[in-house]
Amino acid sequence: MIPPLVVGYGNTLRGDDAAGVIAAELVRERLPGVDVVVVHDIQPELAEALTRRPLVIFLDAAEGTEELVCTTIDTSAPVPPVQSHLFSPSQILALCSSLYGSIPPKVYLVGIPARDFSYAQEISALTAVAIEESVDVVGKLIEEHNRG
Amino acid sequence: MSKTITIAPVTRIEGHAKITIRMNDDGSVADARFHVNEFRGFEKFCEGRLMWEMGGITSRICGICPTSHLITSAKAGDAILAVGIPETAELLRRLITLAQWIQSHALSFFHLSSPDFLLGFDSDPAARNVFGLIGRDKEFARRGIRLRKFGQEIIEVLGSRKIHTPWAVPGGVREPFEEAKRDQLLAWIPEAKETTLFALSKLKEIHGAFDREIPNFGNFRSLFVGLVAKDGALEYYDGTLRVTDSAGNILADRIDPADYHEHFGEAVEPWSYLKFPYYKPLEYPKGMYRVGPLARVNICDYISTPLAEEERKIFKVLGAEEGVVNNSFYYHYARLIELLFAVEKLEQLLQDPRVLGKKVRSRAMINREHGVGASEAPRGTLFHEYWVNQDGVLQKVDLLIATAQNNLAMNRTVRQMAIQYLDGVSITEGLLNRIEAGIRCYDPCLSCSTHALGRMPLHVQVVDSMNRVLNERVR
Numbered sequence: 232m233i234p235p236l237v238v239g240y241g242n243t244l245r246g247d248d249a250a251g252v253i254a255a256e257l258v259r260e261r262l263p264g265v266d267v268v269v270v271h272d273i274q275p276e277l278a279e280a281l282t283r284r285p286l287v288i289f290l291d292a293a294e295g296t297e298e299l300v301c302t303t304i305d306t307s308a309p310v311p312p313v314q315s316h317l318f319s320p321s322q323i324l325a326l327c328s329s330l331y332g333s334i335p336p337k338v339y340l341v342g343i344p345a346r347d348f349s350y351a352q353e354i355s356a357l358t359a360v361a362i363e364e365s366v367d368v369v370g371k372l373i374e375e376h377n378r379g
Numbered sequence: 380m381s382k383t384i385t386i387a388p389v390t391r392i393e394g395h396a397k398i399t400i401r402m403n404d405d406g407s408v409a410d411a412r413f414h415v416n417e418f419r420g421f422e423k424f425c426e427g428r429l430m431w432e433m434g435g436i437t438s439r440i441c442g443i444c445p446t447s448h449l450i451t452s453a454k455a456g457d458a459i460l461a462v463g464i465p466e467t468a469e470l471l472r473r474l475i476t477l478a479q480w481i482q483s484h485a486l487s488f489f490h491l492s493s494p495d496f497l498l499g500f501d502s503d504p505a506a507r508n509v510f511g512l513i514g515r516d517k518e519f520a521r522r523g524i525r526l527r528k529f530g531q532e533i534i535e536v537l538g539s540r541k542i543h544t545p546w547a548v549p550g551g552v553r554e555p556f557e558e559a560k561r562d563q564l565l566a567w568i569p570e571a572k573e574t575t576l577f578a579l580s581k582l583k584e585i586h587g588a589f590d591r592e593i594p595n596f597g598n599f600r601s602l603f604v605g606l607v608a609k610d611g612a613l614e615y616y617d618g619t620l621r622v623t624d625s626a627g628n629i630l631a632d633r634i635d636p637a638d639y640h641e642h643f644g645e646a647v648e649p650w651s652y653l654k655f656p657y658y659k660p661l662e663y664p665k666g667m668y669r670v671g672p673l674a675r676v677n678i679c680d681y682i683s684t685p686l687a688e689e690e691r692k693i694f695k696v697l698g699a700e701e702g703v704v705n706n707s708f709y710y711h712y713a714r715l716i717e718l719l720f721a722v723e724k725l726e727q728l729l730q731d732p733r734v735l736g737k738k739v740r741s742r743a744m745i746n747r748e749h750g751v752g753a754s755e756a757p758r759g760t761l762f763h764e765y766w767v768n769q770d771g772v773l774q775k776v777d778l779l780i781a782t783a784q785n786n787l788a789m790n791r792t793v794r795q796m797a798i799q800y801l802d803g804v805s806i807t808e809g810l811l812n813r814i815e816a817g818i819r820c821y822d823p824c825l826s827c828s829t830h831a832l833g834r835m836p837l838h839v840q841v842v843d844s845m846n847r848v849l850n851e852r853v854r
Contacts, residue, residue, distance in 0.1 A: 276531060
C-alpha cells in the first residue's frame with residue numbers, strides 16, 4: 232500500500248518562511264508510515280511522487296492569518312499559467328494529472344501562520360506554536376484517512 | 380519623434396531583468412539594452428566571515444547552480460589551505476559537477492526554451508509553458524522532467540540535499556560515497572542517455588523549422604573563453620583557460636585560472652547592476668567574449684566520450700566557413716552535446732572503483748592568504764577569489780560569474796533581434812518573445828550576481844523623447 236505523502240516547503244533562511252520545512256521534519260520524526268518530502272520550492276519533478284498517493288498534505292507558511300488554516304485543494308478549479316519552473320500546489324497537481332493521468336483523491340494544504348520573512352534562521356513565537364499545531368493536524372488527517 | 384520600448388521583466392530566465400529598445404525618429408532601432416535591475420552585493424557582505432563558511436554562503440547565491448558555487452568555493456579554499464585533495468574527493472567533486480550540468484541543462488532546454496520551439500514564438504504566452512508542452516508532446520515533457528530529476532537525485536544522493544548542500548569543503552568532501560548509492564545512480568544511465576539522444580534528434584527537427592529565424596539569433600563574431608583539459612579536451616571541473624577568436628584561432632592558452640584578473644577586466648555601465656567583463660588585450664568593449672556551452676564546445680579540441688564527440692563533429696560543420704559556430708542560437712545545440720557528455724562521463728566515473736575510496740578530505744590550517752577557485756558552471760566559467768587573514772577571516776571577495784561574462788554578447792544579441800524584428804509600430808507578443816528568446820539562448824542566471832527586490836509584470840511601454848507614454852502593453 233502506498234503511504235500518504237507530506238510535502239513541506241519554504242526558505243529556511245527567511246524566518247517564518249521555514250514553517251513548512253520544520254513542520255515536515257517533525258512529521259518525519261513523529262509519524263511513522265508517512266513519506267515526507269522537504270523542498271525549498273515546488274518544482275515539476277515533484278509531480279511523479281504525487282502519483283497514486285491516497286493522500287497528500289502540503290505544509291507551507293501562510294501570511295495574513297493568526298490561525299492555522301487547513302483547506303482542501305480543489306483540483307477541478309482552473310490553475311494560473313506557469314511562467315517558470317516554480318509551481319504552486321494546485322499547479323503541481325495539474326501537472327501530475329496532465330503527465331500521469333491521475334491525481335491523489337485527497338489533497339490538503341495546511342497554512343501555518345507566519346509574519347516575519349526577513350533574513351533569519353529563527354522563527355517567530357506565533358509560528359513556532361503553529362508548527363506544533365500543524366503536526367497534530369497532519370496526524371489527525373492521516374488518522375481520519377486510515378479509518379476510511 | 381524617438382521612442383523607447385521597455386520589456387520588463389524578461390520571462391523564463393533565472394532572475395529579473397528588463398530590455399529597452401530606443402527608436403530613432405524614422406522608426407529604426409537606435410539602440411537596445413539588456414538591463415539587470417537587481418542588486419545583491421554578496422561580495423561585500425562575505426567580508427568578515429570565515430573562509431570555511433563560504434561554500435554554505437555562496438551556494439545561496441543561486442537556487443539553480445548552487446553546486447557550482449559550492450565546488451568553486453571549495454577549490455578557492457583548497458588554494459588557501461595549500462593542499463592537494465584526495466583522488467576520491469576529486470572524482471566525487473567531478474561527479475556532482477556533472478550532475479549540476481545535467482539538472483541545469485535539462486531545465487534550460489526542456490522547461491525554459493522548448494515551449495518556444497515546440498509551440499512557436501507566436502503562440503499564446505499563457506500556454507507557452509510545461510502544460511503547453513504536454514499538450515503538444517507529453518512524452519517529451521515527461522522525459523525532460525525525469526532527466527532533470529536524475530541530475531537532482533545525484534546531488535541529493537551525494538550531498539544529502541537537492542540544493543544548498545554543504546557537502547564539498549576546502550580540502551575535499553565531507554563523506555565518502557556508498558556502493559549502494561552508486562548502483563542506484565547507475566540504474567538511471569540508460570534512460571538518461573536515451574532521453575538526451577531523443578532531445579538531440581528533436582532539436583535537429585527544430586533547426587529545420589526555424590531556419591529563417593536562426594541566422595539573426597545572436598549571430599555575430601566574438602571571442603570565446605573556457606577551461607580545457609591539459610590535452611585540449613572539453614573540461615568542466617579543472618584545467619586551464621583558453622581564449623579563441625571568432626575564427627577559432629587560439630589567442631591565449633594554458634592560462635592559470637588563478638591569473639584570470641591579468642587577462643580579463645570588468646567594465647561598469649550606469650544602466651545595469653551586471654558588470655561587463657572583457658578580454659583585456661582587446662580592451663572594452665572590443666574584448667567581448669562568450670562563455671558557456673557554445674564557447675566550450677567551440678574551443679575544445681575534442682570531447683572525451685564517444686557519443687558526444689561524434690555529435691561535436693556534426694556541430695563543427697555549422698561553423699565550417701567561419702572556423703567556429705558564432706551563432707548564439709546554437710547554444711541550445713551545444714548545451715545538449717554537453718548534456719550527452721555529462722551522462723556518458725558520469726557513467727564512466729560511477730564505474731570507476733576509485734569513487735568508493737574512503738579518504739576524501741585533506742586537513743590543514745590557513746597556509747596562504749589568497750586563493751582562486753575556478754570551474755565550469757553550466758552557464759560558463761565561474762571564478763571565486765578570496766583574500767583572508769591568518770585566522771581565515773575574509774578580507775576581500777571577488778566573484779566572476781558566467782552570466783556577467785556573457786553580458787556584452789547578450790546586449791549585442793538583443794540589439795540584433797530588435798533590428799531584425801521590430802518595425803517600430805506594432806508590439807506583438809511574438810516580437811517580444813523573440814527578443815527574450817535571444818537572451819534565453821545564454822540561459823542567464825541573474826540571481827547569481829543580484830538580489831531580487833520584487834517581481835514585476837511584463838510591462839512594455841513606448842515613450843517619446845519627452846518620456847510621454849505613446850503606447851503600452853501589460854501581460
